Amino acid sequence: MAFLADALSRVKPSATIAVSQKARELKAKGRDVIGLGAGEPDFDTPDNIKQAAIEAINRGETKYTPVSGIPELREAIVRKFKRENNLDYTAAQTIVGTGGKQILFNAFMATMNPGDEVVIPTPYWVSYPEMVSLCGGTPVFVATTQENKFKLKAEDLERAITPKTKWFVFNSPSNPSGAAYSHDELKALTDVLMRHPHVWVLTDDMYEHLTYGDFRFATPVEVEPGLYDRTLTMNGVSKAYAMTGWRIGYAAGPLALIKAMDMIQGQQTSGACSIAQWAAVEALNGPQDFIPANKKIFEGRRDLVVSMLNQAKGIECPSPEGAFYVYPSCKGLIGKAAPSGKVIETDEDFVSELLEAEGVAVVHGSAFGLGPNFRISYATSEALLEEACKRIQRFCAACK
Ligand SMILES: Cc1ncc(COP(=O)(O)O)c(C=O)c1O
16 A cells, blocks of 8 residues: 555646755855745835734734634725725635635635546646646646737637536736736636636736736636636735735635635634734735835836846747746757757756856746746846846857
8 A cells, every 4th residue: 555645646846946945955055046936025024014913913813713714804805805806705705825825725625526627828837737636636738829928818718628627727917927918808718718607717816916017907707797606816915015924815706615615724724824814914904005116126127137038049038017927938049059068958958057057046937837938036136137137148148
């Protein structure tokens, strides 16, 4: 009898965590490494949010909370959805989890049966397919193209749906491509979904507040209220409020689904950290001026990185609407010899040769299901980004 679960054989470790780990190891050996792999803002959590947590500790808010979250946070989530997305939910239709990651996991746990399919556009956030597989479902990938700015075409979504499709996973702005769907682009997809009433929508709006220029964020139920009874709208405080370590995510959706997720969470964590929940109340209810100030900084970094990468020989880098990632193509380098003499055959070869030669850590696109590309997280200082892009330019020029 095998000791480890069969389910583990279907799961891959996270490539993004692996890259960060490799960069740390090289640094520990004394190498000068710039890590552009991590998906978290480099800013500190705003002081008012930290203060709310300190006050919660001092008030003795240190006990178990209701499984789905403290009433104050669930009310703050209701107000957030109304204020920012024009969506009406009751507090009972909301749930708080230990990060958006756990919300997603619990949604799949609560709904997956063997044979159920989950449609996931590529490139995707690395955890979606692994979560689906762990929960016994089958990921079904639908490719996007760089020409279409990594956005899914309605006809491709239509073709991917079968009688077994349970969920369509939607993520805008996207990790890893940064692509964000306008209202009209999203409407083309929701029109398809309206023709398939058995398909539920899991929308991951984690990067909602990180969009640039005059782009206006839209979420599926806002665009098509007809999807209200079969959509789980997920969001969190990690990216918008620089709170990755606090581990608070949340969602709103149909009551029966929320209750099922509550039941799983009750047997799993008993709910998210009490202190972090009070911090999240302040994040959602408190001053929001942190968000536009950060957006401006991120936008400047995006423009810098896109412009410098497009000057690197063999690299093509579209300028995405949101998140803090770019997803350039390294197709022009495939078949060339790296400075080490090794021929670059895949995007994985490209990133490992780049790390060896220039000490720049990025993540290969094949880890996100679409290549030959690579992902750069620009959630780091302009000085480091400039240096990293100079090194990438030098590396590309040295490939023959
Ligand atoms: C697209 C996307 N969804 C969800 C998450 C999970 O966020 P958290 O668990 O920190 O709330 C991440 C984090 O990287 C992400 O990139």
